[in-house]
Amino acid sequence: MKKFTGILLSTACVLGTIGMLASCNSTKGIGEETRKIVAECEKMNRNDLFKAAAEEIGDGTLKFIGTSSRFKNAIDAFKAELAKYNPKCANMTITKDSTVDGQIYTKLLTEIESGVTNGYDGALVQDGYQLQMKGINTGYFVNYIPKEWAEANDTNKELNGNPFSLQYNMKTWMTHNLPSSSNKVVIDNVWDITADTYKGKIQTMDPRNENVNMDWLIMLTQDKWCDVLKEAYEDSTNDNKALKVESYAKYGEKQKYAYAFMDGYIKNAVFNGDDGAARDNLVKANGSIGWIVYSKIASLSETDAVSKKNITIAALGDENSDGTTATSHIKGFGGFMYKHYLQVMPYTKHPYTTCAFINFLSTTSTGYAAWGKDIGDYPSMPSINVDRTKFGHGTLSEDKKFTQNNGEANVFPCLNDPASSWWESKDGGNVVIEDPAYIVTQYGKVMEFLNDAIAKK
Numbered sequence: 001m002k003k004f005t006g007i008l009l010s011t012a013c014v015l016g017t018i019g020m021l022a023s024c025n026s027t028k029g030i031g032e033e034t035r036k037i038v039a040e041c042e043k044m045n046r047n048d049l050f051k052a053a054a055e056e057i058g059d060g061t062l063k064f065i066g067t068s069s070r071f072k073n074a075i076d077a078f079k080a081e082l083a084k085y086n087p088k089c090a091n092m093t094i095t096k097d098s099t100v101d102g103q104i105y106t107k108l109l110t111e112i113e114s115g116v117t118n119g120y121d122g123a124l125v126q127d128g129y130q131l132q133m134k135g136i137n138t139g140y141f142v143n144y145i146p147k148e149w150a151e152a153n154d155t156n157k158e159l160n161g162n163p164f165s166l167q168y169n170m171k172t173w174m175t176h177n178l179p180s181s182s183n184k185v186v187i188d189n190v191w192d193i194t195a196d197t198y199k200g201k202i203q204t205m206d207p208r209n210e211n212v213n214m215d216w217l218i219m220l221t222q223d224k225w226c227d228v229l230k231e232a233y234e235d236s237t238n239d240n241k242a243l244k245v246e247s248y249a250k251y252g253e254k255q256k257y258a259y260a261f262m263d264g265y266i267k268n269a270v271f272n273g274d275d276g277a278a279r280d281n282l283v284k285a286n287g288s289i290g291w292i293v294y295s296k297i298a299s300l301s302e303t304d305a306v307s308k309k310n311i312t313i314a315a316l317g318d319e320n321s322d323g324t325t326a327t328s329h330i331k332g333f334g335g336f337m338y339k340h341y342l343q344v345m346p347y348t349k350h351p352y353t354t355c356a357f358i359n360f361l362s363t364t365s366t367g368y369a370a371w372g373k374d375i376g377d378y379p380s381m382p383s384i385n386v387d388r389t390k391f392g393h394g395t396l397s398e399d400k401k402f403t404q405n406n407g408e409a410n411v412f413p414c415l416n417d418p419a420s421s422w423w424e425s426k427d428g429g430n431v432v433i434e435d436p437a438y439i440v441t442q443y444g445k446v447m448e449f450l451n452d453a454i455a456k457k
Contacts (some may be wrong), residue, residue, distance in 0.1 A: 030112070031142055031346025038344055040146045045147055046363070052218055054085035058124035061093040062353050065107065067125030071361060071368040078360045078403065082353075084220050089095040095120075095358070101127045101211050105134045112140050112346060121207035121348040122358065124166065125341050127211035128436030129218075129443055131163060135273075135343060136436070142344040146359040149369060149381055160380040163436065166341040166362050168378040168420060171212065171275075172335035173314035174290040174297070175284050185287045187314040190229070190332030193289060194264025203278040204291040206271035216336040217262050218439045218446045219432045223433040225333070226254035228430070229261055232332035240264070251449075259449060265291075266453040283310070294335070294376025297414060298391075302400035308392075315429045316418075318352045321410045323389030323418035326428065336427035337420075338377070374375060378420035388417040 016254065041049055064071065080269040082089035097120075099107070104125055111119035123141075135141035143162050147153050149185050159165075173193070177184040187193060193202055207213040220227060224439045232238060243264055248256040273295040274279040282290040283306045300308055315334030316326055328334065342358045344351065359431055360367035365384040371377045372386035392415030394404040402411065410416070423429035 017104060024403060030140065034142055034344065034346050034351050035353040036354060041352060042147060042150070043147055046359055049081060049356050049359060051085045051349075051354065053353040054082040054301045055352075056088050057082065057089060057092050057350055058086060059088040059091040060350070062122075062350055063094065063095045063097075063120045064124075064354075064357065065099065065104060065120050066123050066340075067098065067101055067104055067236075068124055069096070069307065071124055071369040072096040072098075072362055074367045077366050077369075078167055078357055081360065082356070084212050086211055088444060089161075091208045094142065096452070099121045101125075101130060105130050107141065108345065109134055109138075115347070117347045118345060118349065120345050121350050121415050122342065122344050122354040124344060124361075126169075126338060128215050128339065128434045131343075132436035132440045136163060138439075140154070140346060142346055143340070146355075148359070148363040148364050152363075152383065154382045155380060158341070159433065161247040163341045163343065164358070164362075165370040165380045166342050166358075167340050167368075167380060168337035168433070169340065170292045170294045170335045170337050170376040170378070170423065171216065171291055172376070172429075172431075173330065174282070174294075174414070175312045175314060176286065176288045176290070176310055177312065178310055184286075185289065187289060189231055189235060189239065190330065191238045191240050191243070191264075193268060193291075194261060195268075199213055199268045199272055200393045201285070201287065202269045202289045202291060203272060203282045204266070204269050205273075205275065206454070208454065209256045209271075212293075212336070212338045213214055214443075214447070214450075215266075215434055215439050216432060217450065218442050219435065220258040220261060220334070221251075221255050221436070221442050221446060222438055223254050225432055226252075226257050228332060229257040232255070233257060235331045236330050253374075262449065263453050264448075266450065267457060278322050278378055294417075302396070302402065308414055309392055311414045313414050314422075318413060318414070320416050321362060321393075323416045323422070326416075326418045326422055327409060328428055328430065330432070335423065335431040336434070337382075337423070337431050338434045349405055355446040374427050375415055375417040378423070379395065382420055385419070388415075389419070391415040391417055425452055 079092055080090055124247050127243055143164050147162050173187050175185045206214050207217055245256050245260045248259040251259045275296045278292045279296045282288050315330045317329035331343050344354050348354050363381055368379050368384045375388055390406040392412035393406050394402055395410045395412050396411050423431045
């Protein structure tokens with residue numbers, strides 16, 4: 001997920017920072033008709049919306065793009081649903097375009113600012129900073145909230161309604177210890193990772209090049225998370241109280257904890273090109289630590305030398321047998337939940353169909369099945385998720401093939417994934433959650449600090 005640092009400005013704008021984008025670009029008249037229709041769609045139930053979509057799209061093409069390619073796995077099922085209302089929809093097409101964070105915003109904003117009216121209808125995006133600056137502050141993207149989602153009892157409207165979130169994805173702390181280890185690495189306090197003993201042992205990604213890590217570090221400067229860091233720092237489980245937090249007092253009485261933590265993390269980090277590479281390097285060394293996307297470990301192939309049995313999710317502990325009875329094993333925070341957002345483009349030719357596809361992905365178990373079996377992915381409507389609390393149970397054959405079965409032995413404790421409610425709770429994983437509106441207020445300050453800290457590594 002490479003950061004896009006270029007700034008798209010219309011010809012009417014003077015050169016400046018990306019923060020000027022909203023004031024330089026007038027949104028008057030951009031997507032006004034689309035916004036009216038989307039507002040109408042928000043009042044329609046799924047049946048009426050799908051009927052309107054089927055009449056609108058027929059055997060035409062819906063142009064969709066995402067930072068996750070998984071949405072393509074829901075296309076056939078969606079077409080089948082619309083075909084119930086209009087047989088022509090069996091022959092409709094949905095594009096399967098996918099690209100990384102920076103490029104997706106480049107593509108979308110180029111179309112919008114050029115007034116292209118046959119471009120993308122909708123998008124699945126991530127990186128709260130870029131979404132806020134390029135899609136929300138500009139007034140370009142159109143937010144749609146499905147009626148079923150808005151009326152559900154298990155959805156958080158304030159946290160996930162605007163911008164509308166399909167799901168959380170999570171980075172979390174993990175350790176790799178071989179069975180033969182006499183002195184296993186245990187991370188039971190987030191401050192442990194800042195200790196000098198772990199220098200060069202934290203496998204992760206460079207926040208300057210990976211938006212998710214950058215957004216996470218910025219969120220730590222929020223008062224709430226500064227208080228969490230302070231409490232963890234003062235706890236008896238902190239193995240690095242030698243770190244002098246007062247050295248960072250210039251950043252604020254609360255914020256000094258965030259900046260001290262960031263500095264310690266950066267000093268000990270090993271930067272990888274992506275989370276897959278970070279995972280692979282994690283399992284190459286005994287006693288290593290990872291700050292990695294949780295779902296990446298599920299695809300780790302079992303060999304004589306490498307096994308998921310040797311990976312412990314710090315928040316869950318090494319004896320985690322059932323996500324429904326999980327207890328927290330870390331002070332501070334157990335992970336960072338960043339989001340996938342679903343947005344309607346202002347010049348869409350198919351507003352009803354775009355909203356219907358968003359509705360299908362975010363409010364039905366069939367639509368969300370594209371992500372449902374991934375540990376570390378949690379829909380903003382929890383009721384449509386797959387139960388993964390015993391995903392590490394099953395049988396492992398002699399040739400290292402794993403067959404998951406809730407009723408069998410606990411083979412991989414690291415795969416027994418609790419529900420999002422546990423991860424979000426203060427007494428559970430107590431994860432940090434992405435807030436785009438906050439991130440944009442601190443981006444420049446934190447980036448300046450990180451550039452300096454990385455230069456001093």
